Structures are given as structure tokens and as C-alpha cells.
Amino acid sequence: MEKYRDLFTEKDTTQMSLFHKDNIQTYKKKINRDLYDQFYGPVKNIESDYLNTLNVVEKQSKLGKDHILYKNFQNLYGNSLSSNIVLPHLDIASLTLTDLILVSDPDDCERLAQKHIKKMPNFKLLLHDSLISTTDNKHWRNQRLEYVNSFSPLELNDILHVSQNRAQECSKLLWFMSNNGKDKVNMSEFFLNETLAQLQLAMFGLSNDFQEKTNKNIRDAFGGKGKGYARKYAFDLLEEIKKSNGPLSESFNERNPETDTEAYGNALIFSFAGHDTTGHTLTWLVFELCKNQTWQRKLQREVDTFWKEQGDKKISTSDFRRLPFMTRCIMETLRLHTAVPNGSFRVLIEDDIIKGKDGMVNVPKGTFVQIFNYSRHLNTELWGKDAEDFNPMREFEDNEIWNNEGYAFFNPSSKRFSPFLYGPRDCIGKNFSQLEMRLILLYIFKTYNFILDDKQNREIFNNHEINKATMAPMDIYDPVNYDNKGFRPFNTGMYVNVIPRKIQTHL
Numbered sequence: 001m002e003k004y005r006d007l008f009t010e011k012d013t014t015q016m017s018l019f020h021k022d023n024i025q026t027y028k029k030k031i032n033r034d035l036y037d038q039f040y041g042p043v044k045n046i047e048s049d050y051l052n053t054l055n056v057v058e059k060q061s062k063l064g065k066d067h068i069l070y071k072n073f074q075n076l077y078g079n080s081l082s083s084n085i086v087l088p089h090l091d092i093a094s095l096t097l098t099d100l101i102l103v104s105d106p107d108d109c110e111r112l113a114q115k116h117i118k119k120m121p122n123f124k125l126l127l128h129d130s131l132i133s134t135t136d137n138k139h140w141r142n143q144r145l146e147y148v149n150s151f152s153p154l155e156l157n158d159i160l161h162v163s164q165n166r167a168q169e170c171s172k173l174l175w176f177m178s179n180n181g182k183d184k185v186n187m188s189e190f191f192l193n194e195t196l197a198q199l200q201l202a203m204f205g206l207s208n209d210f211q212e213k214t215n216k217n218i219r220d221a222f223g224g225k226g227k228g229y230a231r232k233y234a235f236d237l238l239e240e241i242k243k244s245n246g247p248l249s250e251s252f253n254e255r256n257p258e259t260d261t262e263a264y265g266n267a268l269i270f271s272f273a274g275h276d277t278t279g280h281t282l283t284w285l286v287f288e289l290c291k292n293q294t295w296q297r298k299l300q301r302e303v304d305t306f307w308k309e310q311g312d313k314k315i316s317t318s319d320f321r322r323l324p325f326m327t328r329c330i331m332e333t334l335r336l337h338t339a340v341p342n343g344s345f346r347v348l349i350e351d352d353i354i355k356g357k358d359g360m361v362n363v364p365k366g367t368f369v370q371i372f373n374y375s376r377h378l379n380t381e382l383w384g385k386d387a388e389d390f391n392p393m394r395e396f397e398d399n400e401i402w403n404n405e406g407y408a409f410f411n412p413s414s415k416r417f418s419p420f421l422y423g424p425r426d427c428i429g430k431n432f433s434q435l436e437m438r439l440i441l442l443y444i445f446k447t448y449n450f451i452l453d454d455k456q457n458r459e460i461f462n463n464h465e466i467n468k469a470t471m472a473p474m475d476i477y478d479p480v481n482y483d484n485k486g487f488r489p490f491n492t493g494m495y496v497n498v499i500p501r502k503i504q505t506h507l
Helices: 033-038 046-062 066-077 106-115 121-127 137-151 153-177 187-203 208-222 229-241 247-254 262-291 293-310 317-322 324-336 398-404 430-447 454-458
Strands: 085-091 096-103 344-347 352-356 359-363 368-371 448-452 465-467 471-473 495-500
Touching: 033 085, 033 096, 033 359, 046 066, 046 085, 066 085, 066 465, 096 106, 106 344, 106 352, 106 368, 121 262, 137 153, 137 247, 137 262, 137 430, 153 187, 153 247, 153 317, 153 430, 153 448, 153 495, 187 208, 187 262, 187 430, 208 229, 208 262, 229 247, 229 262, 247 262, 262 293, 262 324, 262 430, 262 448, 262 471, 262 495, 293 317, 293 324, 293 430, 293 448, 317 324, 317 430, 324 398, 324 430, 430 448, 448 454, 454 495
Parallel strands: 096 368
Antiparallel strands: 085 096, 344 368, 352 359, 448 495, 465 471
């Protein structure tokens, strides 16, 4: 089983942690001292600041607050949230102390992401040779070319009825979870369950029995619970795929893997990324609409008009164009509560120039760069003084909301906005994510009003975002417990009261 690691539940802390003072003398060193003179950052003296900063980064990463740390570094040591900064970095794949340029300048972000497509090796230990983690560009291209077909408009229209049926069913499940409206509902748990169910039933075409048997268990495993279960799930999923005919299963079955661990890694990453980002986005959206009931009512009016016009006709993806305000709510949520705050990790495939303290700096081939989403999406220079407010009616640029068309099949992005990252390594599942979000929102806002639970409402001004590779809400009812290595097994939670809009709608 060593070949098929399960570092979700069987963490090798000597490799997965960022910094180990007991092992520091054994690490190789590949530190480019010039970068610390040319870029902003907390390291002023390599000898005294490098390891101390690395230690601070590790501690904040364990707390799920490293995105906030980096933003603070930009404000403290740089000129603005557009400042690129340099940080010490431990390459966990080779146990080498090196450097990482955190890129937030909007011009640099777009250009570097599109040009330097080679991934850093930081996910290989966790996800092997998967589509997202392979560092071999040819291997990535071959996988991308085959799997991207699963998410084409034709395929999505073919499976839309499966997603719609599940969305209709989930509206009933929500009422059941609320104990007929008597209890608060953890919307994070609800949405994560539903987005994984959507992925398994529609994209993989799996049986509902398999979905119900594995849904909760694999989500717990991704959170670190259930020793060895992520590995068991991956192999069970690969077996189930062989007898399934969803578009993603067909791609798995037609592809001849190039390495022993490629299919295993993809079983893990498609399952994780295929539900987690979407589930959290829906949770944050409901949270923001609970805070602003005017926006919630505006969305409900659009939803009501949609259903009145739709009648009994079968929904197609083109129908989503009649939901421009829903699109604005989704995109504004993706901006304010960036689904992947860390963005994307790359290796420069050749020398390039990046904006430093005093102009453009020549940075050598092989340097690690992180295309950082979090600061750019909250940057007042780019979004205005209300950048940290939820405002779906803000002035989006054309490509950020598909030219106001309401729905399209190209990547919504700009220099300041990349919720699904930049092409050519943008999120492969973005189109399915957009589809399932709209279906779920159509059914639940047709049926219910949402109000924050009293305690959730009292905690509203505290920062409950935690960075677990995706931006999750921290469970306010979860007691703070750490294991003996200082890790906190975070549970996610966002609690609301569910109120039927009409008595008959939940029956």
C-alpha cells in the first residue's frame, strides 16, 4: 500500500508539515538570497528570519489562517495587496529549503499562470500523478484532453436531468434535516453532502446505493477521519466506475493510465475538488443572503419568475441565462469567499520577469511561484472601497459575468478575478459546478426563506473562514480541540433556520 498513500487519514507529518526543527539540519538548501533583496517580504536577514518565518507560516497553516497571514504580510511589508512578496518555503517532495514568490500583481498573475503551466510538487505526496498534481506537462496535457470532454456542453445537457432530479430531492431532504422547521440546519454539511451526491450520480453515473454508502465517510476522510478510508474509497470507486456510464466514468474507462498511480490519484481529486469547492460556495452564498434579506428576496423574485415561465418544460443549460441576478450572487460569493484562496502553485519553466520592490525583476527558471487569489479578490485598488462587502450589483467586467448573459461555457476571469483559476489549467469541472449550483438554488429558494441561527448571527462579524485548501466556514459550535501534534481537525458549519415560503411547497 506504500505506492497508494492515503495522507488524508494517515498523515506522514515528517513530510506533510512545513517545518520540523528536529529535522532541520537534514534538509537540503536551495535559497536564492537575491530574491529577498528584490521583493517585499518578512525576511530581512536570511540567518535570523528565514526559519522563524517558516515556523510562523506552518502555525498559521495548521490554524487554516495562512491566507490571512499572507495578506497581513502584504500590508505590513509591501505597498498594497497588489504587492508580490517572497517567502521561505520547504519543498516537501524533496525536503529542500527554498523560496516561494507569492504573486498578487494582477498583470503578473494572469500572465504567469497562462505561461508557466508546470505545477509545483507540493500536491504529489497527497494526490500522486493526478490531473491536478502531476509535474510532467505532457502527462498533464494528455489527461486534460481526455477528461475535459466529460464536461462539454453536450455531456452536461445529457446529464442535466439527473442533477435536476437530485436538486428537487435535496429540497425535501433540507426540510427533513430541519425537523420540519424546528431545528437549525448546518448548511455546510447539507451542501457538501448534496454536491458530492450530484457528482457521483450525474458525472460518474454511480448508483444511489454507492452514493449513500460512501458520501459521509469519504467527506470525513478528506477531513482526516477514518484511517485508510480514502484509499479504500478510491479503489471502490474505480471498481464502481467500470460498471457506470456517466461522462466522467466513461473518460476513466476509456483512458489508458500512463502511471500506476494516475487513476488512483484522479479518483481522489475528482471526488474532493468535484464537490468541496461548490459546496462551500453555496454555503457562503446562503450566509450572505441571510445577512442581507433584501438580496435574498430579489433572488427569490427571479427564481419565482423563472419557474412561472418554465412551467413543466424540461430545463436546459440555455434556460440558466434567465438568471442574471443569481449569476451575480454566485460570482460575488466566489470573489468575496474565494473557493481556492491559495490559487495555483507553479514552477517557472524559463527565466521571467516579475514585479518587485523597484520595478521588474529577472527571476530564474525553476523558481516556485504561487498565483494568490485571496488578496486580489479583496483588493480595494481593483474592486473599490467596498471590496470586503457582499454586493452582487457591483460593476463586474464583461468576462467576469459572461458579458451579463447569465450563463456561458467559458471561464469567467479577468486580471483581477480568477475563481476557477486561469487557462489552460483552469478548473476542469467549472461548467458542472455552475450547473449544479443553479439547480440547487432554484429549488431551495423556490421553497424556503433562510435566517441565520441566533448564535451564528451573534458571531457574524468574526472571521470564521478557514483555509483547508478550499475556503470553509468554521463550525461555531465545534469545541476547539487539537491533537498531540498541534493539528486541529476542523469541522465546518454554517447554521440557519429554514422557513417554508408557503405551507404546501415542502409537501
